[in-house]
Amino acid sequence: MSFDFCACVFALGFILAFLSWCLYIRFSPFHVSVNRIPGPKFHLPLLGNSLELAGGLDNVLHMFQEKWPEKYGEVYRIFLGNHCYVVISTPELLEAILSSQKIIDKGSSYANLVPWLGLGLLVSSGDLWRSRRKMLTPAFHFSILNSFVEVFNEQSRVLCGIIGEICQSFADGKSEMDVYPLITRCSLDIICEASMGTTINAQTKDSEYVRAVYRMGQLIVQRFQQPWLDIPWIFSVSALGREHNRLLKILHGFTEDVIQKRREALNKKGKNKTGEIETGMRNRLPLLDLLIKTSDDGKVLSNQDIRNEIDTFMFEGHDTVSSLMGWFLYCMATNTDCQDKVRTELNDLFGDSERDCSEEDIPNLKYLECCIKETLRLYPSVPLFDRTVLEDVQIGKYLIPAGCTVACPSFATHRNPKTFPDPLVFSPERFFPDEAVGRHPYAYIPFSAGPRNCIGQRFAMLETKVVLSTLLRRFKFEVSANTKPPISSTQLILKSMNGINLVVSRR
Ligand code: HEM
Numbered sequence: 277m278s279f280d281f282c283a284c285v286f287a288l289g290f291i292l293a294f295l296s297w298c299l300y301i302r303f304s305p306f307h308v309s310v311n312r313i314p315g316p317k318f319h320l321p322l323l324g325n326s327l328e329l330a331g332g333l334d335n336v337l338h339m340f341q342e343k344w345p346e347k348y349g350e351v352y353r354i355f356l357g358n359h360c361y362v363v364i365s366t367p368e369l370l371e372a373i374l375s376s377q378k379i380i381d382k383g384s385s386y387a388n389l390v391p392w393l394g395l396g397l398l399v400s401s402g403d404l405w406r407s408r409r410k411m412l413t414p415a416f417h418f419s420i421l422n423s424f425v426e427v428f429n430e431q432s433r434v435l436c437g438i439i440g441e442i443c444q445s446f447a448d449g450k451s452e453m454d455v456y457p458l459i460t461r462c463s464l465d466i467i468c469e470a471s472m473g474t475t476i477n478a479q480t481k482d483s484e485y486v487r488a489v490y491r492m493g494q495l496i497v498q499r500f501q502q503p504w505l506d507i508p509w510i511f512s513v514s515a516l517g518r519e520h521n522r523l524l525k526i527l528h529g530f531t532e533d534v535i536q537k538r539r540e541a542l543n544k545k546g547k548n549k550t551g552e553i554e555t556g557m558r559n560r561l562p563l564l565d566l567l568i569k570t571s572d573d574g575k576v577l578s579n580q581d582i583r584n585e586i587d588t589f590m591f592e593g594h595d596t597v598s599s600l601m602g603w604f605l606y607c608m609a610t611n612t613d614c615q616d617k618v619r620t621e622l623n624d625l626f627g628d629s630e631r632d633c634s635e636e637d638i639p640n641l642k643y644l645e646c647c648i649k650e651t652l653r654l655y656p657s658v659p660l661f662d663r664t665v666l667e668d669v670q671i672g673k674y675l676i677p678a679g680c681t682v683a684c685p686s687f688a689t690h691r692n693p694k695t696f697p698d699p700l701v702f703s704p705e706r707f708f709p710d711e712a713v714g715r716h717p718y719a720y721i722p723f724s725a726g727p728r729n730c731i732g733q734r735f736a737m738l739e740t741k742v743v744l745s746t747l748l749r750r751f752k753f754e755v756s757a758n759t760k761p762p763i764s765s766t767q768l769i770l771k772s773m774n775g776i777n778l779v780v781s782r783r
Pocket residue numbers: 382397398399409588589592593594596597600656657658661662721722723724727728729730731732733735736
């Protein structure tokens with residue numbers, strides 16, 4: 277066969293395949309439904325519309341939450357690979373999705389988390405999720421949460437010590453620093469103690485485990501950017517895949533070791549008269565103790581089940597809180613009038629005293645709470661989360677066919693001028709009770725909403741109030757005119773691509 281003939285057959289085959297593809301995405305029942313939803317007219321096989329996401333991680337945030345909603349509206353659909361995402365930022369339609377007891381399964385974007393987190397609470401679905409959620413809810417009872425205030429204070433003091441030392445090393449007691457890594461290590465120490473009852477001293481010591489937690493977060497995002505790594509054998513032979521497996525060993529090894537030691541310690545301490553395990557830690561009940569207690573020696577929960585839940589809390593419970601605290605300090609530094617108002621509130625409550633922030637102080641930190649809420653409006657730690665639709669569902673005027681993923685872009689939802697006038701202005705007063713009257717409950721969803729909302733919401737609010745009030749009592753935060761502002765980006769969590777660089781000085 278001549279070369280020309282082969283080239284003709286190939287060209288013809290290509291044209292036929294292309295035409296079939298065009299017919300398929302125009303007339304298949306699935307596409308007939310999704311094509312009624314606004315979105316790009318065409319998408320490529322295997323790639324979908326992913327090419328539009330090319331560039332840095334800041335572009336992913338920009339396309340999903342600014343460019344596409346601007347172009348297509350509050351409901352649009354997009355193909356990533358061959359998968360259809362329906363992105364919804366209308367509060368009424370978000371309510372229909374998030375309050376549903378049927379649409380509770382997570383989308384395919386969570387798959388990369390499974391090797392590390394297994395089928396822990398964040399990733400699991402159906403009855404497994406229902407039973408675990410019920411089992412874990414008591415761990416977040418306010419009486420247990422309040423017992424962690426002591427840990428929040430201890431770690432806040434360590435953080436202040438570290439920041440104070442950096443400031444002191446400069447003649448004018450003022451230093452520009454990236455506060456993000458410092459805050460992250462503080463929240464890691466806190467979540468480790470709360471979930472495992474173990475101190476890792478991430479703030480003061482180098483640790484293989486801490487390095488592995490950091491690196492795993494980055495690696496999961498890198499994997500999203502390289503869709504060919506979704507093919508298991510390619511991933512397993514790639515440099516990233518080999519590193520992934522090495523990190524998994526460290527992460528799982530650490531958690532397994534802690535579980536084993538804690539089990540032994542609890543067995544030694546034995547049980548008190550009421551059958552409760554005595555932890556020797558006053559009222560403090562790390563999540564691990566609850567899980568070991570519930571496990572009934574492996575009959576209800578295996579060691580791996582326990583590990584999955586602990587790893588989930590380590591993942592969900594530190595990066596989200598660090599993101600919030602980092603952006604909060606940035607908002608304070610750029611809105612000094614608000615920083616002054618928080619400080620006045622703190623002065624009224626604590627005066628010059630160096631005492632800890634107690635659980636009784638928490639309800640009095642009203643303006644601080646509004647500032648935290650406003651930070652989460654502008655910079656929601658989880659800027660996009662999703663649900664898989666297992667059965668066709670009518671949402672507003674659109675039929676979303678089974679197999680689609682519905683994405684909830686809290687970042688875009690929170691910047692909608694219809695619900696939040698002058699959306700880019702930092703205004704904590706929006707959360708004063710009078711101002712919030714009449715606002716749709718699903719217009720503000722930093723912790724998601726409905727049955728699959730964040731189980732750690734109260735924990736996070738309590739932790740951030742203690743840590744941030746302690747920081748603002750001791751330090752002043754400003755921005756330097758010469759430093760570039762943070763570039764927000766989606767890295768599962770909303771992070772700055774260039775750190776959070778602030779000028780910090782002692783008060
Ligand atoms: C500022 C802090 C936090 C924010 C903004 C936040 C936000 C969220 C959001 C939006 C979800 C829903 C995700 C989805 O549907 O895919 C979620 C779920 C979850 N969060 Fe948080 N979170 C925070 C802190 C925490 C903390 C401190 C913990 C643990 C102590 C935690 C544990 C979880 C878990 C286990 C889930 C899965 C719940 C389920 O599916 O039933 N989160 N969080």
